[in-house]
Amino acid sequence: xxxxLLSGNGEKTATVAASDALFGREYNEALIHQVVVAxxxxxxxGTRAQKGRADINKSHKKPWAQKGTGRARAGQANSPLWRGxxxxxxxxxxxxxxxxxxxxxxxxxxxxxxxxxxxxxxxxVIDDLALDSPKTKAFAQKIKAFGLTGTVLLVTxxxxxxxxxxxxxxxxxxxxxxxxxxxxxxxxxxxxLVTRGAVAQFEEMLG
Numbered sequence: 001x002x003x004x005l006l007s008g009n010g011e012k013t014a015t016v017a018a019s020d021a022l023f024g025r026e027y028n029e030a031l032i033h034q035v036v037v038a039x040x041x042x043x044x045x046g047t048r049a050q051k052g053r054a055d056i057n058k059s060h061k062k063p064w065a066q067k068g069t070g071r072a073r074a075g076q077a078n079s080p081l082w083r084g085x086x087x088x089x090x091x092x093x094x095x096x097x098x099x100x101x102x103x104x105x106x107x108x109x110x111x112x113x114x115x116x117x118x119x120x121x122x123x124x125v126i127d128d129l130a131l132d133s134p135k136t137k138a139f140a141q142k143i144k145a146f147g148l149t150g151t152v153l154l155v156t157x158x159x160x161x162x163x164x165x166x167x168x169x170x171x172x173x174x175x176x177x178x179x180x181x182x183x184x185x186x187x188x189x190x191x192x193l194v195t196r197g198a199v200a201q202f203e204e205m206l207g
Contacts, residue, residue, distance in 0.1 A: 003199070006124045006146055016125045016196065019203045023123075025115040028108070032116075035109030036183045038099035049093040053078050053086035107206045113186045114202070123192045125199060129154065131162040139166035143173055150190030155181055157197030178202060 001024040002015035056078035063074045080088045101109075117123035126146075131139060143152055154175045156163070167175040174185065178201040186192065194202070 001118075003118065003123070003125045003194075006126050006193075008142070008145060016199060018199055019207055022111045022203055022206055023115050023118050025108070025111045027116050027119075028112045031105065031109045032112055032183070032187075034099075035101060035106055035113075036187060038101045039183050041097045041099045044097040046095040046097050047093055048091055050087045050090035052090040053080060053088075055090075056084070056086045058084075110181075110183055110186070111206055113183060117186065117192055122190065123194065125194050125196060128195055128197075129156070129163065129193075131160075131166055134162045134165035136166050136169050139163070140170060140173075143170075146193070148191045148193075151188070153185055153189035153192045155192065155194045155198045157195055157201050178205065 001018045001020045001022075003018050003023060004012045005014045005016050007013045058077040060076055060078075063077060064071065066073060074082075077085070079085045114123065124146075129142060131142075143154075146152075151172045152174075154167070154173065155178055156175060157178055159175060159177045163175055167173050174189065176185065178198045
């Protein structure tokens with residue numbers, strides 16, 4: 001599998017050989033959906049809580065007589081049918097939202113996403129993107145020189161302080177190390193730039 005290599009001005013200068021198992025895998029929509037949903041679900045804390053009928057601090061006295069008033073029957077003011085009453089099935093603060101995904105499934109899902117990015121011409125390889133000083137303007141100019149439209153995800157094998165400080169104030173650019181890449185980020189961004197070192201790390205981690 002050959003990946004396009006972009007120069008500093010956004011032109012395709014050459015190709016980079018990559019693993020077919022990682023960048024040439026068939027598209028598996030069901031697996032990608034499962035991996036993305038599991039990643040988002042595992043990020044939920046589940047700390048919100050609602051009050052049930054027993055948690056509402058109201059009188060337990062019958063509001064009015066059962067018959068003769070012309071109104072509907074009512075037993076207690078904490079009824080779920082009443083305004084301010086308890087929830088019928090309240091959310092508990094210790095609810096577990098986690099989804100289990102096998103390691104092979106996760107690796108295959110990420111590989112399927114990377115392969116689809118290559119087919120859609122949304123993934124490219126660059127040699128490196130080094131900065132001499134932490135300057136957001138200089139980093140933005142380097143990204144703009146590639147001629148990409150939309151949001152950009154830059155995957156690097158090593159994130160130094162200059163690159164981190166220069167990119168953190170750009171709303172449409174995210175820089176991650178290879179070990180920090182997640183399925184949601186790969187799907188969310190319009191363009192993905194990967195350094196040569198990151199390609200080798202991907203093949204070592206997911207191959």
